[in-house]
Amino acid sequence: MTTDRPLQLGMVGLGRMGANLTRRLMRDGHRCVVNDIAPAAVATLVSEGATGAASLAELVGALERPRAVWLMLPAAIVQSTLDRLAELLDEGDTVIDGGNSYYRDDITRAQRLAPRGIHYVDCGTSGGVWGLERGYCLMIGGPEEAVRRLDPIFRTIAPGPGYAEPTPGRTRTGGTAPEGYLHCGPSGAGHFVKMVHNGVEYGMMAAIAEGLSIIAHAGVGKGEQSVDAETTPLRDPQAYQYDIDVAEVAEVWRRGSVVGSWLVDLTADALARSPRLDDFAGRVSDSGEGRWTVLAAVDEGVPAPVITAALQERFASRGQGEFTGKLLSAMRGEFGGHVEKGRS
């Protein structure tokens, strides 16, 4: 993974992701200048070899031109940070937004910075807490020239070709995708692909979780069946008498099965640690990309029922379908005199 062309990079935002990116870069010989609102976060990285900067101005001052500054920030504060940073940069400098910005914002930002000769690169970064060791999958958008100049940075951050077997049918030579990073297109293309990546992630996660839930409920025929006008008894209770170890199912699916995946690996790990998942209430967050993926599918007119269902399942898990449910029960009461179960 060693590069013979070390570069200098400013890193703004030293949360889990930003800190680990910095570490991975320094391990490979790149020099990093780091900034964060939390002085302790800066101090930690300084102790590992980075140059600390107490402010954006100090960070910019510590970098040689043409500068490269990587923002690794929550989506909600990228714009304000970028505005302040842009004031400090010069023609030929490059800003990389490595967070989860909406790709439409990338288009606007790049257009605003272009007249001043500042390059804006959007870089979707996948890998989570494991990226420090595994490397991060990078989906990059922006002007060709700026992306090319940063190539040693991307190459270092990415997992590299040894991470996976070569694709047997691949005849194309060249291209950086086999190393784990890809220049997807002009401004916004990187975050567009990352956005969809997360939509795919939602769908895959849901498929795995739903399947294991069906297995976890395979003993439903053992319970007593209520007999009233509201409920039809299970027709074949004898077909649902199983008590299957869901954690072991996840474990066995890791090997040789068609669903083998990193997400199944993680699921097996979570279930090994806590077979009943008692630490969780089941209220699942969603954080932007899933929603934007659905919006894009709607705009494009492309049916994406699976990804969409995965998103809405998360909404429902947080109780956001409550009013809908109340209306349905109310309608049932109106036409059938049904009283909602559990009510008297």
Next chain:
Amino acid sequence: MTTDRPLQLGMVGLGRMGANLTRRLMRDGHRCVVNDIAPAAVATLVSEGATGAASLAELVGALERPRAVWLMLPAAIVQSTLDRLAELLDEGDTVIDGGNSYYRDDITRAQRLAPRGIHYVDCGTSGGVWGLERGYCLMIGGPEEAVRRLDPIFRTIAPGPGYAEPTPGRTRTGGTAPEGYLHCGPSGAGHFVKMVHNGVEYGMMAAIAEGLSIIAHAGVGKGEQSVDAETTPLRDPQAYQYDIDVAEVAEVWRRGSVVGSWLVDLTADALARSPRLDDFAGRVSDSGEGRWTVLAAVDEGVPAPVITAALQERFASRGQGEFTGKLLSAMRGEFGGHVEKGRS
């Protein structure tokens, strides 16, 4: 609605539906012999003109041959009652199952009774608590001869041609559909159509409820937006500043709109009585036909995403997606170090 061919009918099961069917029949001159496990229910109908029977045997004994006995029972006890009843019947008699049996059971039951010359008619009955006055929509399956002999019964129970304007494009003369009852086909066909009817009902109900819920949440931009790594702020809060009266929306949709329907009428009524639906927790029951409709669609290979989503939305409303949600939160914790919101 008066018929000039009054018949005699035995009614077993005097719940809301059975009692009202009996009343509607008696109003039109038919003679009814009634039975129920609750003596008080029998006494009430006797006071309104019916002949009471303390047992199935007494009911059968009070009917002239060829007898007609209508079962109006919860699905869970139809089979056992039918078994006992069948012992008491003779060749040429007819049993009508007016409840919500699974159509596959109809096929089996008809086959078992046929060798003894007993006719079995399955009759899906829609109309709910309003049927006494409005009449009931009847979807009928079974042998031609038995269905034809019971025509005066069905004609009395159905709403009749005056219920709705004639269909403009209809050129076919004859047929009973414009009166509100239909012989759909051989054994099981009636309950098959009723089953799908309920599936359609699920879908329509859900469409209305979801839409009104979207309107009820049209002020979501007024709230404070949380700003953290987990949550992307609403991009356009100014587009969600409405405080719309959902009850009045339902009321206005009743007139002239494309979604005008009995279900919207009922929704408007429910919201007029309780604008916030505080009497409901939003845990929506489902009672067999919706599930069977989905199973039929799957067997047929017909995509039915809307009806299916409506069914699963009910499952979710009752918290049955909890394990799935826990798994999703656990996976998020594994790859992103995300802690489920509300947890520490």
Next chain:
Amino acid sequence: MTTDRPLQLGMVGLGRMGANLTRRLMRDGHRCVVNDIAPAAVATLVSEGATGAASLAELVGALERPRAVWLMLPAAIVQSTLDRLAELLDEGDTVIDGGNSYYRDDITRAQRLAPRGIHYVDCGTSGGVWGLERGYCLMIGGPEEAVRRLDPIFRTIAPGPGYAEPTPGRTRTGGTAPEGYLHCGPSGAGHFVKMVHNGVEYGMMAAIAEGLSIIAHAGVGKGEQSVDAETTPLRDPQAYQYDIDVAEVAEVWRRGSVVGSWLVDLTADALARSPRLDDFAGRVSDSGEGRWTVLAAVDEGVPAPVITAALQERFASRGQGEFTGKLLSAMRGEFGGHVEKGRS
């Protein structure tokens, strides 16, 4: 329906909807000045009593102040027409957009016109080709004062209280919803409610269509079952032997059933005219409101799986899932050596 307070209104756009609105207004004593890009459309309305205008300027000139101008135009040309019209209007005048504009555009338009004292009212109009006789359901947004001044116009266009039975549980007196029109809130609220109305419409239509399709395929067990490694034979072909008359099912559902609705009325009519629907290929258009409803649900975080599925089913009906399907077949070929059926 006669009003004692006739008003004057300019109508721009004399397509089916605009022409019929004009007719309904004139029948009730209102005076209409009409404009359309097609002179013949103007001439027709003039022959029925309207005042013709060959241009927007002429139309504005023919109206007394404060003027009221109703735009009934395809969404794509509303903005350009409004821009030209606004140049001609004076303080105190009102523009009503009666088409299917996106409610967000209403907010922007109202804000732009407000400094000049021109009122902008957004009015979602449902009723289709039947509205001339039945009246139109109106969902109105905009400033209180302008909406109140136009009340006689809205009252004439709406179906009126006789259209449907009063809602039994309604205790509120006053309010215009029982007449079929409703001021839903400030700018955009009318089109927001109309947008969701159309989303509900998509869901209800899909529920009906899916259900009847399941019934239409109830004879699938009669066909020969292919036996190969790719296909599992239907387990219970004997349960799918029906040949049910779908048109008669739609007809019978019109009377007394829970799914009774204007959409079922229309479905029965369509099937009466063409039982096999041979005039249609099944490629279903969607026209904006359904998409926007889904976007709103996603922004609000409200699960709307049924409305969303209805939208995506339309996308799929037009073949827009083709690339997805190709990828799925390609994956199956990769892991299982499966050849897509119909290929060799």
Next chain:
Amino acid sequence: MTTDRPLQLGMVGLGRMGANLTRRLMRDGHRCVVNDIAPAAVATLVSEGATGAASLAELVGALERPRAVWLMLPAAIVQSTLDRLAELLDEGDTVIDGGNSYYRDDITRAQRLAPRGIHYVDCGTSGGVWGLERGYCLMIGGPEEAVRRLDPIFRTIAPGPGYAEPTPGRTRTGGTAPEGYLHCGPSGAGHFVKMVHNGVEYGMMAAIAEGLSIIAHAGVGKGEQSVDAETTPLRDPQAYQYDIDVAEVAEVWRRGSVVGSWLVDLTADALARSPRLDDFAGRVSDSGEGRWTVLAAVDEGVPAPVITAALQERFASRGQGEFTGKLLSAMRGEFGGHVEKGRS
């Protein structure tokens, strides 16, 4: 992978799966007697070291007691083969069904064979064309004793512990899941888990395919926008101007991303071979397990919207939503005078 306890096994059905299982077993020292309706298939395996059998009787005759016979057959002919085979077996013998039988059939079959002392083991087998080298993931159901006796067989067929990194959180010692095979429970449990596995597979495949399709359509804003009453123009065509290399996206997702999986590996391979997938029409087969998974979810009342959507998307891809689409277009024509696009 070498076992020190070689066993003897009869293999019936020498298609791709049966042949490769046999090869993998023989490589590890087990002795195989093979049968197929195609003599050439038997001859091939004989040339590789197996003992050939021209009939089931010959196969049974060539095995020492207690015998073990593995059926690797299309679901449609398992029952008839099993019936004939059972006639030839003795007390203490075991039949393994390694195909894709419905788990309910396993329950019935095991019950029928039990009185004669014949063990029935159901074994879901995942791995496809790659299993010979990678090993097969085995999900096993049936009586403890029979499963334990066959352990060396399962161990050989499974991928083994080296296939994947150990699960970090796993503290449990013992258990065979880390080797890639699992005794899931009593009769039917193996095929139940395999059934759900395939349901999960459907969902994951669909998530990937939908996501890549959204990326493939990211240039939709470049096209001309039609402007008519039926179609709302794309609001932000400038946000859909991308021309992204879908094959390279699949390739880059293989490394370090959250969606990394065998299915993404296969997708990258398929796209490398044929970037536009011109060999496929997009009509996606489904073969039983996906359907049964949905039926189980419905029976259990567990919401599984993602897996269900994936199944129905396949139905739709084969044109099975055509009647639904025709009805929708017919309804649109009724209420709006809309003519289906492409029609005149």
